[in-house]
Amino acid sequence: MEKLPPKLENKLRERLAQDAFRRLPSYTDRIDFSSNDYLGLAQNDDIAKLTLELLHGTNNFNGATGSRLLTGNHTGYSELETFLAVHHRAETALVFNSGYDANVGFFSAVPQRGDIVLYDELIHASIRDGIQMGHAKSYKFAHNDVGDLKRRVESIQAQSAKDADIYIVTESVFSMDGDTPDLFAMVKLCEEHSCYLIIDEAHATGIFGEGRDMVCALGLEEQVFARLITFGKAMGCHGAAILGSEALKDYLVNFARSLIYTTALSPHSVAAVQVAYQVLGQIGPTVHNQLFENIGFFKEECKKLGISDSFVESNSAIHCVVVPGSGRVKQIAAHLQEEGFEVKPILSPTVKEGSERLRFCLHAFNTTEEISRVLLSLKKELQP
Template sequence: MKSLPQSLVDKLAERSRNNSLRVLGCEHTMADFCSNDYLGFSASRLIFDGAHKYLLQNNIVHNGATGSRLISGNHGLYTITERYLAAFHNIDSALVFNSGYDANVGFFSCVPQKGDVVLYDEYIHASIRDGIRLSNASAYKFAHNNIEVLTEALKRHRERSLEAEVFIVTESVFSMDGDSPNLPALVLLCAEYNCRLVVDEAHALGVFGNKGEGMVQQLGLQDKVFARIVTFGKGLGCHGAAVLGSAGLKRYLTNYARSFIYTTGLPPHSLATILTAYNYLEQCVEERNKLKHIISFFKSEIERLELKSFIDSSSAIHCMVISGNENVKIISSVLQEKGFGVKAILSPTVPQGQERLRFCLHSFNTQEQITQMLELLSSSLPSS
């Protein structure tokens, strides 16, 4: 077997020198402050047994989809699941993809056309960036959550063309900051400049809304948004994703989204789990309230301990900026040694100088854990 090309060896060596080399970790038994399992659904016995029961009751005995959805893999559970999702999210149609990455790459690579313009928040997820790169549209980033900068960009593009389709792309909860944009202001801006708003709701599903529907529905903006992307590997604790939009958008993606067309579909068990998790989400008021209380308590402890450099957030994600890969890794190691599963987010995942500790909060975290962890954090920080 041939060795790795030297150019690739050199790139790995550079990562090592910068303290940014990624390695696969092991399953840990620490208090969970790093996973996206906000409501604890991934380990729910009720959801696990419920999905199995659903398959047995409907005499579904298949381990795989057998092919792409356009050939042999579009089993009946897809229709049931997509209709349920559309009703739950108060939208015309839903199209299930194998993952959030597939949904974003599929959507953004084929919907914006040559001559169109995509204006995207500088902190959008890598999967959205990858999809935009594969499209033929012109794309420009704007300063994070900055309505004024975006407005100026829109004015410039509308001066050049009143007919071009313009897509504004953001997330309702940003994965590496935990903060949110001013969605009502973005909706008004899209109406004024005749743009289409696309919102990734990956980290809002299960956390925001009367039934965990996400932030767009919590604000009553679902009729003002061109497309939403919801993913099931976070608050829902399972796997897969869906693009929510009009029936016409669903038809278009079915015909042109390559990450949908050229892949084997999800197995029936995955869809049964999605359905069961959504049904449980509607009923689990107690778990969602627990998460809200934990988020509120976490923020109050930050204030009590006078911990600085936290990014303001009302979501389940809270980040403390600690500049430098080496510095943030040292602090995360201290927390992990004491049993707190907090991960350091390094550059180049975030911009250099914006390295951070990322705290993901869950309904199953306790106030005692949070107090102990943040007091340890406070005592471990270098004195200013």
């Protein structure tokens, strides 16, 4: 095989020197404090069985056979999108192959040349990538700081052309901190300044709002321009959708390249999402209660052990303890893994250098005994 170009070899050497070299992990049977399977649906036997039953006699294709605009828009899509719109209290839904595809497609196509995108400084990489592919100017605002956002909006509107649209984007639950912005304040700001608010609900989908999302839980559906929901986290499947108006859906079908130029999801993938929502409707109260009980227990145990101050404040399933330095955070993660806990270090450049962290994902299926043990082990590692 051809050797790697020298410039690429140098970049790999730099990553190694920074102690931030990435490798694909192997499967383990450690106690799960790392996956996004918050409700345990990815391992639910009923979903697997009912998905096959739903497909039997209707659509036995293994693949979609083409893009959605060619031959891949099988009947499962219309059924799922109709359901999603009703369930998530939106005018319509458009399913994409993944959250990454949805964000790249939206942000590369919707904001136009001369428009402005204001994004939270900790926004997901897929949104940043989509913005970079588009033609609008973009600026970050301080994390969850509505005051800073307001100052930037007012400054931009004072200097920009009259027809410049401003798009504001945030997450309802941030993937690396687990915290939540003041969405009421952001909605009010957008209404006062005629901005368009987009909310990435990836880590809230299926968890908040009785199996819906954070926007539904807060009753803000009518005040948000677009929402991203995903099925690969709490829903335990694969894919994503943009929720918004019929006109927005028409626009994305015509201009979102990540939808237009890719093979559609297989009938099995789409059916699995339908069934996952069906099963969640049946077991939701049980798994939701268990998840939030575990979140409360985790936070109380942190207080008892005197390590609360080390964690980023969060009321979601994601809890992060900041451990600066790639070497140190990797060492602690390795020790926790040796004790049987699947806890992963998050390194720069995924997070800002100096804010490396251990990310604990809580699940409905974690036991209080497991939570107590992992936190006791963590305390030992954090002690000088």
